[in-house]
Amino acid sequence: MHLIKQIQKEFKKHPFDYLLFLTVCVFFVLALNIFKGERLLEFIILLAFVSFYIIWGIYHHIIENTLHLKVVLEYILIGFTVLFLIKILIMP
Amino acid sequence: MKNLVDSIHHLFIPRHTNNFRSKLLHHDFLTIYLAFALILTASVTHIQNTSGSILGYATDISPQKLFELTNQERQNAGLNPLEYNEKLANAAKKKAENMFEKDYWAHYGPSGETPWEFILSAGYQYEFAGENLAKNFLFSDGVVKAWMDSPTHRENIMRKEYTDVGFAVVNGVINGEETTLVVQMFGKPLYGVAEQPQEKEPQSQVPAEQTEKDLAAAPETVPETSVLAEDNAPTPFYSIFLDINMIFFAVLILALILDFYFATKLNLIHIKGKNLIHIIFLSTITIGTIVIIKGSIL
Numbered sequence A: 001m002h003l004i005k006q007i008q009k010e011f012k013k014h015p016f017d018y019l020l021f022l023t024v025c026v027f028f029v030l031a032l033n034i035f036k037g038e039r040l041l042e043f044i045i046l047l048a049f050v051s052f053y054i055i056w057g058i059y060h061h062i063i064e065n066t067l068h069l070k071v072v073l074e075y076i077l078i079g080f081t082v083l084f085l086i087k088i089l090i091m092p
Numbered sequence B: 001m002k003n004l005v006d007s008i009h010h011l012f013i014p015r016h017t018n019n020f021r022s023k024l025l026h027h028d029f030l031t032i033y034l035a036f037a038l039i040l041t042a043s044v045t046h047i048q049n050t051s052g053s054i055l056g057y058a059t060d061i062s063p064q065k066l067f068e069l070t071n072q073e074r075q076n077a078g079l080n081p082l083e084y085n086e087k088l089a090n091a092a093k094k095k096a097e098n099m100f101e102k103d104y105w106a107h108y109g110p111s112g113e114t115p116w117e118f119i120l121s122a123g124y125q126y127e128f129a130g131e132n133l134a135k136n137f138l139f140s141d142g143v144v145k146a147w148m149d150s151p152t153h154r155e156n157i158m159r160k161e162y163t164d165v166g167f168a169v170v171n172g173v174i175n176g177e178e179t180t181l182v183v184q185m186f187g188k189p190l191y192g193v194a195e196q197p198q199e200k201e202p203q204s205q206v207p208a209e210q211t212e213k214d215l216a217a218a219p220e221t222v223p224e225t226s227v228l229a230e231d232n233a234p235t236p237f238y239s240i241f242l243d244i245n246m247i248f249f250a251v252l253i254l255a256l257i258l259d260f261y262f263a264t265k266l267n268l269i270h271i272k273g274k275n276l277i278h279i280i281f282l283s284t285i286t287i288g289t290i291v292i293i294k295g296s297i298l
Helices: A002-013 A015-034 A039-064 A069-090 B002-012 B027-050 B063-076 B086-102 B115-121 B140-149 B151-158 B212-217 B237-265 B275-292
Strands: B126-135 B164-174 B177-189
Touching: A002 A015, A002 B237, A015 A039, A015 B275, A039 A069, A039 B275, A069 B027, A069 B237, A069 B275, B002 B237, B063 B140, B063 B151, B063 B164, B063 B177, B086 B115, B086 B164, B086 B177, B115 B126, B115 B177, B126 B140, B126 B151, B140 B151, B151 B177, B237 B275
Parallel strands: none
Antiparallel strands: B126 B177, B164 B177
16 A cells, blocks of 8 residues: 555656656557567667666656766666666577 | 575665665666676577577477477367377478578468478378468467467367378578578378378387386377477577576566665665666566567468
């Protein structure tokens, strides 16, 4: 219950940012489905999504006035770990 | 036991020992994940290049597994299991080679090739015959599941007239796309020209203490790779890798949820990224992975 309240609170605080991110998530899954099997395109879509995630992180923390090198590093580390792991499946 | 619980708490729950941030989400841990992912990527690329398979295939599809799953579906429906037929497997291989050579993805070729021609040219005189195709799948169970979900392919698998089946799993490039084609060919030999039973010794993998009944119930041995070349042989690496990937994402999502929960509960103020966005990102990637491993059937 506490968790749901906190999520709602976070969404209400930055509705545009979260809505934008969720929209891009839906487009990411749709694009993968449309270009299923086209390995290079799948990788480009993944790369674009990871890049968007990192840029979103930087933009959001600038707006919130909480941008710090540690924060940027956190988005980069998670983003690139995912990129390399999924790349093995798409283009080994 | 106490130490184990303590370690799990240290890894997942923000508290004084981990500077009020799940240890699994600390920068040193995140760096280790990235280093591990990089080493793994480099190793896989190196192995792919040195083993002679330079195209980007990542599949765990084998004729053996396809055969087992197909017969399992038939047996579940109360039908007789199919027998593995080398001639049909050869016809399936020729069909796949032809699709790559003439660059088409269809049951009928651009020069009028029919599936039946490949079956007849492989020396299999049929009374009934059928063909199922699949491409871009990563795992055998995904292929059979997709066929079973499609009424026309399901009808082929479940057709009671068929007695034999053959498979080919072949890697190549079709419409400029590196892919793995799966061809499944069914047949019932023409009356009077049925093949003599193959004189095949039981494989040594059958335990010696098995009874005669067990041997009779065991599926017929199928070559692990009825494919074009030995270096295209599938390995279980990708299936294990996918499982590890999914577990890794699940653990990371759990750590993020717990960190988010306790940080808000204890009103902790930290310089860190948005856990909620990390969770949404990793969940979307997990869904994307599921989409990637699904292929197409025909």
